Amino acid sequence: METQSRVNIILGPPGTGKTTTLLNIVDEAIESGTPPERIAYLAFTRKAAYEAQERAMARFGIDENRLPFFRTLHSLAFRQLGIQRDEVMTESHLRKLGRTLGVEFRGVYDDAVHMPIGDGLGDKCARVEALSRVRMCSIEQQYAISNEPDLTLHACQQFAEVSKRYKRENGLLDFTDMLERYDTELDVDICIFDEAQDLSSLQYKMAINLSKAASKIYIAGDDDQAIFGWAGADIRKFLSLKGNRIVLPQSYRTPSSIHNFSKSICSRIKTRYDKEWNPREERGNVEWVAHEEELDLSGGESWMLLSRSKFFLTRFKKICQQQGYAYKMFGASSTDTSETRAIISWEGMRKGKSISVSEAKNLIQFIPTKIKLPDLQSYTLKDFGFGNDAKQHNWMTMLRNIAPDEREYLRACLHNGEKFGDEPRITISTIHQVKGGEADNVALVTDMGGLSWKASATDEEIRVWYVAATRARKNLFLVRPRTLKFFDM
Numbered sequence: 143m144e145t146q147s148r149v150n151i152i153l154g155p156p157g158t159g160k161t162t163t164l165l166n167i168v169d170e171a172i173e174s175g176t177p178p179e180r181i182a183y184l185a186f187t188r189k190a191a192y193e194a195q196e197r198a199m200a201r202f203g204i205d206e207n208r209l210p211f212f213r214t215l216h217s218l219a220f221r222q223l224g225i226q227r228d229e230v231m232t233e234s235h236l237r238k239l240g241r242t243l244g245v246e247f248r249g250v251y252d253d254a255v256h257m258p259i260g261d262g263l264g265d266k267c268a269r270v271e272a273l274s275r276v277r278m279c280s281i282e283q284q285y286a287i288s289n290e291p292d293l294t295l296h297a298c299q300q301f302a303e304v305s306k307r308y309k310r311e312n313g314l315l316d317f318t319d320m321l322e323r324y325d326t327e328l329d330v331d332i333c334i335f336d337e338a339q340d341l342s343s344l345q346y347k348m349a350i351n352l353s354k355a356a357s358k359i360y361i362a363g364d365d366d367q368a369i370f371g372w373a374g375a376d377i378r379k380f381l382s383l384k385g386n387r388i389v390l391p392q393s394y395r396t397p398s399s400i401h402n403f404s405k406s407i408c409s410r411i412k413t414r415y416d417k418e419w420n421p422r423e424e425r426g427n428v429e430w431v432a433h434e435e436e437l438d439l440s441g442g443e444s445w446m447l448l449s450r451s452k453f454f455l456t457r458f459k460k461i462c463q464q465q466g467y468a469y470k471m472f473g474a475s476s477t478d479t480s481e482t483r484a485i486i487s488w489e490g491m492r493k494g495k496s497i498s499v500s501e502a503k504n505l506i507q508f509i510p511t512k513i514k515l516p517d518l519q520s521y522t523l524k525d526f527g528f529g530n531d532a533k534q535h536n537w538m539t540m541l542r543n544i545a546p547d548e549r550e551y552l553r554a555c556l557h558n559g560e561k562f563g564d565e566p567r568i569t570i571s572t573i574h575q576v577k578g579g580e581a582d583n584v585a586l587v588t589d590m591g592g593l594s595w596k597a598s599a600t601d602e603e604i605r606v607w608y609v610a611a612t613r614a615r616k617n618l619f620l621v622r623p624r625t626l627k628f629f630d631m
Contacts, residue, residue, distance in 0.1 A: 149385030152362040155419040156404070156612035157395025157580065160362050161190075164334055164535050165197055167360060171332050173576065179205055182211035184218060184349070186337035187254055190578065191217065211330060216256065218352070219320035220470045229456045231309060231316040233258070239308050240264035243301060250548040255373035256317040267295050267301035274302075275318045276342035276374035295446070321345060327354040337578075338383075339363035342374035348598045361385070365414050369574060369607050371602045374461060381413065389417045396581055397426025400611060400618050407608045411601050427617045432459060434585065434621050440558070443582035445568040448610050454587045458570045463547075467556025469568040481544050482562040485537045485552065488503050492533050496520040584614035589623040 154160030167182055181196070183301015185191035195212040199205060204309070211218065220230075233251040236258060240247045245267060257272040258265040270293070274284035281302055285295045309315065315323075321344050333353040335341070340359045341349065355360050361383060368377040383445065393401065401421035425590050431437065434457050439445060447458035447469075455471065463471045466476040487497045487505045497505070502521045506513055513526055532540070555562075569576065586607075613619055 144352065147386065148357060148362065149359045149383075150362060151383050151387045153383045153387065153389045153415060153417055154362055154364050155366065155390065155393060155417065156364070156609075157393040158390035158419060158438045159288065159392075159394055160364075160390060161194060163390060164336060164360065164362055165194065165201060165375045166443045167334065169201065169333070170199060172202060172407055176331050179210060180200065180329070180331045181209075181334070182207075182218075182328055182332065182352070183334045183336065184211070184215055185335075186214065186340040187578075188214055188217070192335055211328060212338045213244045214621045215341075215348055216246055216317050216320060217322040219348070223320060223323060225315060225320065228317055231314045234287065234290065235308075235312075235334065236264070236268060237312060238322055239305060242308070243267075243304055245297070245301070247581050255370065258322060263293070263297065264301075266290050267298050268305075270298045271302045271305060272316075272318055273374050276324065276344045277376070278343045281510040298442070315516075318344070321348050325351050326350055328356070330356055332356055332358045332360070336362050336364065339365050339377060340375045341367035341379070342368045343376045343379065344374075346376065346379050350477065355376060359385075364525065367577065367612075368410065369577060369602060369609055377413075377602075381415065387415075389415075391418065392420050392422075394422060395615050396612055397424040397616065398422075399428045401428045401488055403428045404608055404611045407604060407611060408600075409606075410604045413601055424616070426614070428483045429619070430620050430622055431585075432622050434461050434587070435464075437619060439465050441570060442567065443616070446576055446581040446613055447488065447570045448573050448576065448613070449569065449587035450573060450589070451604065452572055454589060455570050455572070456586065458585070462568060463488050463551045464572070466551065466558045466560070467568055468555055468560045468562075468564075470566045470572050471570040475566050477552070477560060477566070481502050481508065481541075482552060484541055486545075486562055488537045488540060491521075491523045491526075492536070494522075496522050496558070505541075505571075510544040532609065533601045573606050576613060577609055580613050580615055582615050583617045583619065584610070585619040585621060586610050587621045587623075 147561070152160065152163060154163070164183065171181060172178060180242055183191070183194050185194060191212060191214045195206060195209055198212060199210055211338065236251065237247050243264070244262035246262040247258060247260060247264040248262035249258050249265045251257070252259045258268050266288070270281065270288050273306075274281045279285065281298050282295065285293070285298050298348060309319070333356040335349055340363070363380060365377060365380055368375060368380065369379060373402050387538075396404070398421040439462065448457055449458070459469070459471060462476070468475060470476070483501065484505045487501045498520060498561075506515070513523060516525060518525060538549070544552070567583065569579070
């Protein structure tokens with residue numbers, strides 16, 4: 143992006159209101175007569191783009207049709223190129239392609255980074271191919287830095303060749319194809335790029351092309367939160383941007399103790415923008431705990447239970463189950479299951495309510511008594527063949543096909559006042575998955591997951607821990623490592 147006064151770089155440390163600042167820019171533009179249709183707000187993730195769109199719609203009282211360019215770069219390319227959904231390469235296509243090549247796809251397709259995440263040979267070949275394209279380098283160059291001992295250059299080259307032919311023969315495009323094909327500037331006055339520290343070389347190229355006509359460009363991000371280099375993000379481009387640099391100075395999330403702790407992490411980053419920002423007035427708390435079982439998850443406050451790798455998440459899952467609290471993990475709630483739906487159905491019928499056909503079919507599998515339901519549109523206790531005395535029996539008595547461990551966990555949840563179907567206040571996650579989120583309390587496993595300090599002392603690795611620490615609004619709990627550690631304090 144060229145060095146002109148029209149280019150503004152907004153650096154937003156954690157909790158400093160970056161999205162609000164960007165929407166204020168949108169507000170001022172609309173107030174001065176710029177139509178919403180001539181403003182582009184482009185974000186790295188769907189979550190960020192959707193949040194900006196929703197907040198703009200509520201703030202300005204307009205519908206989404208008047209915000210056609212509030213989206214991700216991939217979504218923009220998809221829309222502008224007129225691509226149909228059945229033309230998009232999916233996970234099932236990848237698995238079919240893998241069978242053709244005799245390589246296995248074990249993971250899932252990650253919608254955030256648009257590549258498969260898994261340890262199968264197919265996953266690894268696809269990642270090398272995808273990363274070579276978003277980094278705009280050769281397969282050979284990407285393979286050389288891939289650090290996959292069981293992967294050969296020939297396998298990567300073969301995958302790239304066959305994948306290209308497969309897409310051509312089946313009329314398919316992947317998400318990287320969309321970015322490569324998009325070379326048109328947008329007819330807009332203002333172009334905003336959010337989370338720009340996470341953009342790849344290919345995305346920067348697209349951003350340059352589409353923003354050529356804009357009279358004002360705003361590039362927002364925080365280099366200290368750049369943690370997607372493994373997925374192709376090019377922090378060097380963000381750090382080399384030229385323009386009017388603005389640092390948002392006040393955090394509305396981070397209390398002083400956590401601010402000081404996070405600064406000590408930041409100080410290890412070798413290449414970064416030097417920026418000062420202030421915590422909010424509350425002191426907050428940073429506390430070391432010997433074991434995650436010391437954490438008290440009671441009360442109504444929100445929690446994030448975080449680790450560097452998925453391996454350690456089972457430790458947090460165990461304490462949530464032991465203490466009897468609902469949690470969300472990998473996007474799914476622990477209390478949004480067929481068992482909990484059966485409990486809700488049974489307890490509802492005890493109170494005289496009827497349940498649907500699908501609810502009845504789900505309920506039956508947890509009742510040990512053989513039941514043949516009549517062909518009805520809805521069901522009550524009577525339709526199940528139970529007498530009035532069934533009303534006296536709660537789900538613990540009747541739903542005996544629920545596994546004992548699950549039964550005890552759900553019983554403890556209800557005892558603690560958890561409401562099945564509500565959004566859990568506890569999130570169990572890797573650090574990468576919660577970037578952009580926040581909670582009252584954050585507990586962080588500080589084990590390195592088998593990585594040595596020397597191997598993990600890169601700028602990006604340090605930033606990962608910085609992102610984790612700055613998710614906390616009140617309390618940060620650091621679980622002492624059992625193996626190799628990151629923090630030496």
